[in-house]
Amino acid sequence: MEQQRTEATESLLVRQGNDNLVYNEENSGVGVGDGGSVAVSDVTTILGLSIFVAACIAFGSGCALGYSSPTQSSIMEDLGLSVAEFSFFGSILSIGSLLGAAISGKITDLLGRKMTPWLLDLGRLSLGFTIGNFTYLMPIYISEITTKNVRGRFSAIPALTLGWGISFMYVIGSFVSWRTLALIATLPGLLQLLPLFFIPESAMAVGRDKELEDVLLCLRGNKADIFNEAAEIKLTLLMGFVESLKSFSKVGMLEIFQKKYVRQLLTVAGMIILMNLGGVNAFAFYSGVIFVSAGLSSMVGLITLAATQTIVGIAGILLIDKLGRRPLLLVSTAVLCFSSFLTGLSFFLKEFNLWDQGSPVLALIGLLMYTGSTIVGAGIPSLLLSELFPINVKGSAGSICNFMGSFTGWVVAYYFNFLREWSSTGTFFIFSAFCCANFILSATMVPETKGRTLEEIQASVSHSSV
Numbered sequence: 001m002e003q004q005r006t007e008a009t010e011s012l013l014v015r016q017g018n019d020n021l022v023y024n025e026e027n028s029g030v031g032v033g034d035g036g037s038v039a040v041s042d043v044t045t046i047l048g049l050s051i052f053v054a055a056c057i058a059f060g061s062g063c064a065l066g067y068s069s070p071t072q073s074s075i076m077e078d079l080g081l082s083v084a085e086f087s088f089f090g091s092i093l094s095i096g097s098l099l100g101a102a103i104s105g106k107i108t109d110l111l112g113r114k115m116t117p118w119l120l121d122l123g124r125l126s127l128g129f130t131i132g133n134f135t136y137l138m139p140i141y142i143s144e145i146t147t148k149n150v151r152g153r154f155s156a157i158p159a160l161t162l163g164w165g166i167s168f169m170y171v172i173g174s175f176v177s178w179r180t181l182a183l184i185a186t187l188p189g190l191l192q193l194l195p196l197f198f199i200p201e202s203a204m205a206v207g208r209d210k211e212l213e214d215v216l217l218c219l220r221g222n223k224a225d226i227f228n229e230a231a232e233i234k235l236t237l238l239m240g241f242v243e244s245l246k247s248f249s250k251v252g253m254l255e256i257f258q259k260k261y262v263r264q265l266l267t268v269a270g271m272i273i274l275m276n277l278g279g280v281n282a283f284a285f286y287s288g289v290i291f292v293s294a295g296l297s298s299m300v301g302l303i304t305l306a307a308t309q310t311i312v313g314i315a316g317i318l319l320i321d322k323l324g325r326r327p328l329l330l331v332s333t334a335v336l337c338f339s340s341f342l343t344g345l346s347f348f349l350k351e352f353n354l355w356d357q358g359s360p361v362l363a364l365i366g367l368l369m370y371t372g373s374t375i376v377g378a379g380i381p382s383l384l385l386s387e388l389f390p391i392n393v394k395g396s397a398g399s400i401c402n403f404m405g406s407f408t409g410w411v412v413a414y415y416f417n418f419l420r421e422w423s424s425t426g427t428f429f430i431f432s433a434f435c436c437a438n439f440i441l442s443a444t445m446v447p448e449t450k451g452r453t454l455e456e457i458q459a460s461v462s463h464s465s466v
Contacts, residue, residue, distance in 0.1 A: 043150070044218075044219060044220060044221050046198070046199065046200060046218050046219055047145060047146070047219050047220075049195050049198060049199055050141075050142075050145055050199040050200070050219075051142065051154055051157055052192075052195060053192045053195045053196055053199055054138050054141065054142055054157065054158050055157055055158060055161040056161075056188050056189075056191050056192030056195075057134055057138065057158070057188075057192060058134070058138065058157075058158035058159070058160075058161040058162040058165065059161040059162065059164055059165040059168070059188045060165060060185070060188035060189050060192075061127075061130070061131045061134055061162050061165060062161065062162035062163060062164060062165020062166040062167075062168070062169070063165040063166075063168060063169050063184075063185040063188060064093060064127040064130075064131060064165075064185065065093070065131075065162070065165070065166050065169075065281075065284045065285070066165060066166030066167070066168070066169030066170055066173075066284060067169050067173070067181065067182070067185060068086075068089070068090040068093075068285045068286070069166075069169065069170060069173070069284070069285060069286060069287045069288045069289075069302065070169060070170055070173025070174055070181070070288050070298070070302055071173055071178035071181060072086060072090075072286065072288055072289055073288075073289075074177065074178050075089070075178050078178070083417050083418070083421070084418075086417070087413075087414050087415070087416070087417045087418070088414065090285045090286065090413055090414075091281075091285075091410050091413035091414035093127060093131070093285075093413070094281060094406055094407075094409040094410030094413050094414075095406075095410050096126060096127060096130075096131070138158050138382075139155055139158070139379070139382040139383050139385065139386040140202075140385075140386045140394065140398065141202055142154050142155045142157075142158070142386075143155060143383065143386035143387060144202040144386070145200070145202055145219055147220075147229075148451060148452060149451065152320040152325065152383070152450060153317050153318075153320060155320075155379065155382075155383045155386075156313075156316055156317045156320050156379055156383075157317060158379065159313065159316070159375060159378055159379030160310075160313035160314065160316070160317060160375065163309035163310070163313050163371075163374075163375040164309065164310065164313070165188065166284055166306075166309065167305065167306030167307075167309045167310060168306070169181065169185065170287070170288075170302035170303065170305055170306050171302065171303055171306050172184060173302075174298070174299040174302055174303065200215050200218045200219060201215060202215070212230060213230055216229060216230055255392070255393055255396060256393045256396040256397050256400065261389070261393055261397070263445070264388040264389060264397070265397060265400070265401070266445070267384075267388075267441070267445040267446060268381055268384055268385045268388065268397070268401050269400060269401045269404055269405075270438075270441050270445070271329075271380075271381040271384075271438060271441060271442060271446070272381045272382075272401050272402070272404065272405035273404055273405060273408050274434050274435070274437050274438035274441060275336075275377075275378065275381065275405075275435075275438055276405050276406075276408040276409040276412060277408050277411075277412060277431075277434040278336055278337075278340065278431050278432075278434040278435040278438060279340060279370075279412060279416075279427075279428070279431035279434075279435075280374055280378065280409065280412075281409045281410075281412050281413040281416075282412050282413065282416040282427075282431070283367065283370055283371065283374070284374075285413050285416070286416060286417070287301070287302060287305060287367065287371075288301070288302055289417075289420075290343075290363070290367065290420075291363070291364075291367070293347070293420065293424060294343075294346060294347065294350065294359065294360050294363035294364070295350065295359065295360040295363075296360045296363060296364055301364060301367065304364070304368065305367065305368065305371050308368045308371055308372050309371055309372065309375050311372075312371075312372035312373075312375050312376055313375040313376070315376075316328065316375060316376040320380075320450075323450075324448050324449075324450035325380050325383065325384065325446070325448060325449055325450060326442070326446050326447070326448045328376055328377060328380065329377050329380045329442045329446060330439065330442055330443060331373075331376070331377075332373045332374075332376045332377025332378075332380070333373075333377060333435055333438045333439035333442050334439050335369055335370075335372075335373040336370060336373045336374065336377070336435040336438070336439075337432050337435035337436045337438075337439055338369070338432075339365075339366045339367070339368075339369035339370040339373065340366070340370060340428050340429070340431040340432035340435055341366075341428070341429065341432040342362055342365060342366035342369070343362070343363055343366030343367060343370065343428045344424070344425050344426070344427070344428030344429040344431075344432060345362060345366075345425075346359040346360070346361075346362035346363035346366060347359070347363070347424040347425040347428065348425040349362070351424075351425060366428075381401075384446065384449065385397060385398060385401055387449045387457050387458075388447075388449075388457065388458070389458070390458050447460075
């Protein structure tokens, strides 16, 4: 049975490869995946609307992530919070994300002073729950509704708009109160409500053949030739169903722990965990206090970060389908390692009065480099999660990877202020070590998936795992 499925897959992929040349010239629905220019018919109105909704959700998530950075001092002063209490408030976003991530793969879906911090905590917890679901759902959805020659670019858009959301909070938070900033942060959620009613379900998630074809025509255009793509998806769904039947006795998440999925699981989960242990949440939640500790203006530093995130994020979108996932990931993790080390070095020089005038400049350079590299590389593990796992285990893989990532993200977000009081130098050197480990993992374990359909990627990965 296994041999028959493999032969059927290879036969379809060979036929698909021959047909794509003609099909791409006429409709550009599937594309040759060479990372070249995007054909007009690759981007229909409905597809664009779907990406817009994803971008709005990502922007709102960025607003939630960036909210605590410009508001830390004012919230602590107005509400009389201790460092521990604000650390709990900042990190509770990750707790909500952890709860959301735990089930995301399966469901995809005037008080006194004393009570006010609890309301803040509850609101941030619920935002984190939403982010936990979004972290899994969005790259899966985008990868399943786009063609292979634009999948990387469109999958990078949420990472860019998430960075814009963080930047928006940094800039606006420098001029308004924390209460006003919280109200402003609700706008992205309201903006995406109406378009949600008009975007289609993923073709991978619909049941009957007619519904699948209707979804593809909606996404590709009524005149597009969807025969090859529909056949590919049907075969993938059939293989996933057969695999589920074969492992029926392995209930729920246990199915993901089969030998053939272990390498992919360790790779993606390892990247997400190491990226979080490398300080992503610390830089996102507490950039303002890092600038102040380094002897810089919080307002100037945060506005500069916002500009950097925008420029580097756009560059990442333009390059991901030309250079590929693996090169960008290697460059990103290498720069994260160096920039964390540079930031730690700036605090070391300041602590021992070795270069009082230069240490703030090193801190600024380190923070800008770290932020830019995060925007480029942070979304790649989630994209690989959507590409490397077949449909029958994708939900379980997403829940496990994002749960572990959210847990480590919470650990860093909660303990960062305490670690900074212990030693700012040591904290950033620790972040640098984890980023170095992530670089080694990426260099040795991550495959290149540029220009290949999801079906081709998963067939190749399954062969290499046998």
